[in-house]
Amino acid sequence: MRYVIRQSLCKRLQVQEGPFAELLLLGSGSFSQPALDRPLAGTGAGPGGGAAARARAASSWAGPAMAAEPPGARGFYRQLPKVELHAHLNGSISSATMKKLMAQKPDLQVPHGMTMIDKGKRRSLEECFHMFQIIHQITNRTEDILMVMKDVVQEFAADGVKYLELRSTPRDEPTTGMTKRTYVEAVLEGVRQCKEDGLDIDVRFLLSVDRRGGQIAAKETVKLAEDFLLSTDGVVVGLDLSGNPSAGHGKDFLEPLLEAKKAGLKLALHLSEIPNQEEETRLLLGLPPDRIGHGTFLHSSSLASGDLVQLVRQNRTPLELCLTSNLKSQTVLSSDQHHFGFWYNLGHPIVLCTDDKGVFATDLSQEYQLLADTFRLSKVQIWEISYNAINCIFASSHTKTKLKEQWHQLKTSVLE
Ligand SMILES: [Zn+2]
Numbered sequence: 001m002r003y004v005i006r007q008s009l010c011k012r013l014q015v016q017e018g019p020f021a022e023l024l025l026l027g028s029g030s031f032s033q034p035a036l037d038r039p040l041a042g043t044g045a046g047p048g049g050g051a052a053a054r055a056r057a058a059s060s061w062a063g064p065a066m067a068a069e070p071p072g073a074r075g076f077y078r079q080l081p082k083v084e085l086h087a088h089l090n091g092s093i094s095s096a097t098m099k100k101l102m103a104q105k106p107d108l109q110v111p112h113g114m115t116m117i118d119k120g121k122r123r124s125l126e127e128c129f130h131m132f133q134i135i136h137q138i139t140n141r142t143e144d145i146l147m148v149m150k151d152v153v154q155e156f157a158a159d160g161v162k163y164l165e166l167r168s169t170p171r172d173e174p175t176t177g178m179t180k181r182t183y184v185e186a187v188l189e190g191v192r193q194c195k196e197d198g199l200d201i202d203v204r205f206l207l208s209v210d211r212r213g214g215q216i217a218a219k220e221t222v223k224l225a226e227d228f229l230l231s232t233d234g235v236v237v238g239l240d241l242s243g244n245p246s247a248g249h250g251k252d253f254l255e256p257l258l259e260a261k262k263a264g265l266k267l268a269l270h271l272s273e274i275p276n277q278e279e280e281t282r283l284l285l286g287l288p289p290d291r292i293g294h295g296t297f298l299h300s301s302s303l304a305s306g307d308l309v310q311l312v313r314q315n316r317t318p319l320e321l322c323l324t325s326n327l328k329s330q331t332v333l334s335s336d337q338h339h340f341g342f343w344y345n346l347g348h349p350i351v352l353c354t355d356d357k358g359v360f361a362t363d364l365s366q367e368y369q370l371l372a373d374t375f376r377l378s379k380v381q382i383w384e385i386s387y388n389a390i391n392c393i394f395a396s397s398h399t400k401t402k403l404k405e406q407w408h409q410l411k412t413s414v415l416e
Contacts (some may be wrong), residue, residue: 076379077365077372079414081162081407083389084353084364086268086293086320088134088208088242089145089152089168089187091356097151101138108137131359138312140173142186149190157194157201159363163393165401167206167240167268169213170224180220184228184236191235202236202403204395206268209253211243218256226263237394238266241284242293245273250280257287266290266394268320271333272297278308285311291318291351291392296331299342318349318392323370324362325355334373344375351389379415 093101102108115195119395139148149166155291156164168181178186184207191203207225209218228236239260241253261267270293272281281298285308292298292312299309312319321340326332332339343350352367354360390403 019116022211026217049365074226074365074369076414077369077382078160079410080160080368080382080386081410081414082160082364082368082386083163083351083393083403084156085160085165085291085351085389085392085394086353086355087156087164087166088356089166090132090139091359092152092155092166092354093135093139093148093358094151094155095100095358097148098138100147100151101144102143105138133200136171140171140178141176142178145178145183145186146190146193149187150193152285153190153194153201154199155357156364157199158353159365161201161364163202163203163204163343163390163395163399165206165237165268165394167208167242169208169217169242170212170221180224184224188228188232188235202395202399203235204393205232205235206238206240206266206394207236208240208242209256211241211245211253212247213243214248214257219259222256222260222263222265225260225265229263232396235266239267240291240293241267241269243270245270245277250277254287257284261287268293268394271295272308275300281308282311285315285317288315288334289317290394291320293320294322294326294331295319296326296339299339308337313348316349318351320351320353321344322353322355323367323374324360328360335370338374341375348392349388349392350385351392352385383411383415 069386078082139145142307152166153164159287166187172183183319188203190238191205194201194203205220205228207228209221213221223317225236225239239257241257257267257269267287267289268291269284269287271277271284271289272292273294273296275297277297288311295312298312319339321338321343323332323335323338323340327335340350352364352371353369354362354364357363368382368386369378371385372379377385387404387407390400390407392401393400
């Protein structure tokens, strides 16, 4: 059952009914962002920390917060230039933006005084269902999408993200007249305005195919993505396959995904998020994808899945890894059991990401700190993980070169 929770996360739930009262149980903290200037309590372990501290971090996920940490440790992760490649737009909405959205929709009758879900808590399936249900009801107009987009991009920029690939499923909302096309246009307008404002972040967009929509909707989304690929001067770079991993079968999406690939769209596919999907995973790896989301059970589903690891290794397909997301949705039971360790030890390309920073009350700096604390990584190792992520972006080699120059310019001051 615990694996089912994941379905609601990378998924974009479309449930439309349900009492808003349930949201109140989740509270504004559900979407709260960390106070960026507040030292993050850590396990006390830090890079090179003790085994007991690591065990604490590993055995009871309490977020990268609790005890004292060396002064400046948090600053390092903030200052570290970062690449974010796996972030769902609606799951990334901060508490502050949620409040603005709700203030504009008094008809939703969402009372004040919502209580927080403390960081460090896991979420039940019901909670997750309600969260996305609420989010989609609150973001049902193109002006909402534009505001969300701008806020999310600003927050990533404030967290030190220099290159961001956001993804989202275009939605029709008959009640407001929003169409899949105007949804994407609102996203792209957000990118344009952030650029105009001079934000120090390069933003790209992937259109998401929701598995629950089936093949017909997938084809529609691919067509839309192809149109925007040609008309957006490199902002639209690819396609994401996400949604309830139990919905449909990968074979339903092979044809549209292949079509997208032929059209020049890059493919980021959520794969093996739940156990026992070897057949589907093998099929989709045949495309092959350009990046894999999570891949949680690639190496552990069964003995027979050894060839999946081989396939991924042969193609050097980068994995997008999201620790807090996996821990809070309980597809990974403790941070030290996270499959980062397996792939990192193989020297395989991985990219650390947030997945849904609003829903999981995290940010990319916290994810790096959690990674360092859990796996005892030095600042130099963390720097290399961040730098190597540049090789996994979907933008052109010209952009990669520019980002690498930016990293080189910052290296001495950040590592000092
Ligand atoms: Zn995801």
